[in-house]
Amino acid sequence: MDVSAAGNHDFDYGKDFLENVAQDLNYPLLCANAEVSLRKATILPTSAGDVGFIGLTSSSLLASSNYRVDRRHPLPVQAVEPNVPLIASELKRAGARVVVVLLHDGIDWGFNGDMYESRPQRLFARIQEWEKAVDLIIGGDTLGRYYGSIGRMKFVQPWPFGAEIALVDFDFSSSDVCTKVAAVAVTGSEEWDGFGAHLINEAKHDVLGTLPCSLAAYSGGKAPLAAFMAECIFATTAADLSIAYVACGQPALDGIFASLGAGSVSRLQVAQLTPWTTHEICTSEVTQAEASKLCSLTNTDRPHRSRAWAMHKARSSSDILSIATTSGAATHVITETVGRELKWKQSGETIFEGVRTVLGRADRNRILAQYRV
Template sequence: MDVSAAGNHDFDFGKEFLERVSQDLSYPLLCANAEVSLPKASILSTSSGDIGFIGLTSSDLLASSNYRVDRRHALPVQRVEPNIPSMADELKRAGARAVVVLLHDGTDWRFSGDKYEARPQRLFAKIQGWEEVVDLVVGGDTLGRYYGSIGRMKFVQPWPFGTEIALVDFEFRRSEVCTRFAAVPVKGSEEWDGFGADFINEARQDVLGTLPHSLTAYSGGRAPLAEFMAECIFAATAADISIAYVACGQPASDGIFAYLGSGSVTRLQIAQLTPWTTHEICTSEVTQAESNKLCGLANAARSHRSRAWAMHTSGSSRDILSIATTSGAATHVIAETIGRELEWKRSGETSFEGVRTVLGRVDRSRILGR
């Protein structure tokens, strides 16, 4: 790595934590649109000329604050978006022959039938004022893919999760910068042997059971994988309602953003499907009216492009119902959905144990269908 920009999840453990750990990085981590002690911009020297970089995190960190393990970690203040053309001019006066904006935002998208459809209009309206002084914008965050231009300014956003690399070539001429780009698929993989490798290997070796058939979560469609996880939480508790989500585990190039294949299921696979939690199961109480509000989370017609929710119920008609979910993001989203904070208690069980229970049943026909 030579340079990077802070993303919204870089702040999951709070502003002070990021400021502290960024000092140990061997490259600059940039952030120009939040009040945090990171550099706003940097110039990288190359044999062909200097390149200036500006880093922008999500423009609304609070909007994604539910998707953290613990919301108590303080986020940085965001007041006014920086003047990117002015910053780019300053970098060029300092010797940069080209300016790149590393933007933690990207193209919107949807699936129309079985076809991925990028919708860059919102993003391009946001960045079109940069075209006279910025040479390249590198996008991300939305898990989509798009390559394009606004006038002379190029935009690249490769498929996420290391599936594709955007290769950009600058050719510096006397009075202009010629920019070419290509999408390079990534083939093969190597086992991670850096920090955390021992935890990954331990989780990979912990087999929870055998799944008879594959389960998926489809962008904007059905999510039997989320329904399976809700059943697993239900099986690990005596609650009236269980709620679960699954999140992006692969590029959505085929419409599927989360997948669990048939055969052996490991703790690592479940951990990858459900981020932003310690996987401890928490319980609380809601009213019947509040449980009706929560049904909207599991509405397939309104599902998020990269997250799917499901709800499993006992069918109880009591006025006060017990509810179970995983710690972290799910408890935050449930509270936001019903409009009040809940008092959550740790049950002593985990979602991993729930998976082990469901997969261990003799009657496999109870496992949710495709």
């Protein structure tokens, strides 16, 4: 790595934690739109000419604060959006031949029938005033894909999760810099052997059971995979109501943003589908009216591009219902949806044990049949 910009999940453990970690990095981590002791911009020298970089994290870290394990860690203040054209002009006065913005934001997208459809209008309205000062914007975060430009300013956002690389070539041979862009698909893979490799390996070889059919979650559609996870939480508790989510784990070019194939299911696969949690199952209590509010999480008429929720509910006429879910993001979102603080207790079980329980049942085929699309 030569340079990077802080993303919203870089702040999952708080402002102070990131500032301490950044001191040990051997490359600059940039952030110009939050009050944090990171550089706003930097210049990297090359044999052809100097390149300036500006780093921008999410424009609203607070809006994404539910989707982390623990919300108690303080986030940095984001008072005013920085003047990007001014910073870019300062970089060029300092010798940068071109200026690149590393932007933790990206284009919106959806599906028109079975076809992926990019929707850059919102983002381009935000960045169009940078056109005269910035040469290239590298987008991300929204998990979409787009290659385009606003006037002379190029924009690239490759498919996420390492599926594609955006290759940008600056030609400094003339006074007017020529910029060429190419999309390079990534083929093949290698096992990670760096920090934490032994933990990944252990989780990969911890088989929880065998799934008789593949399950998936669709962008703006059904999410049988999330329903299966809710079933697994329900199986470990005596709760009246269980709620689960699955998150984006693959590029959604075919409409599927998360999937679990038929065959052996490992602890690693389940962990990848449910981030922002310690995977411990927590319980609390809600009223019937509050349970009705929680149904809004599973409404496919209001789809999210990277998350799908499901609910498993037992028949109960009681005014107070017991509820179970995973720690972290799910408890944060449920509390916010209900509109009051809930007292969560750890059940002593994990989602992994729930998966093991459901896949170990003699009637698992009958149980899973209801989730097939």
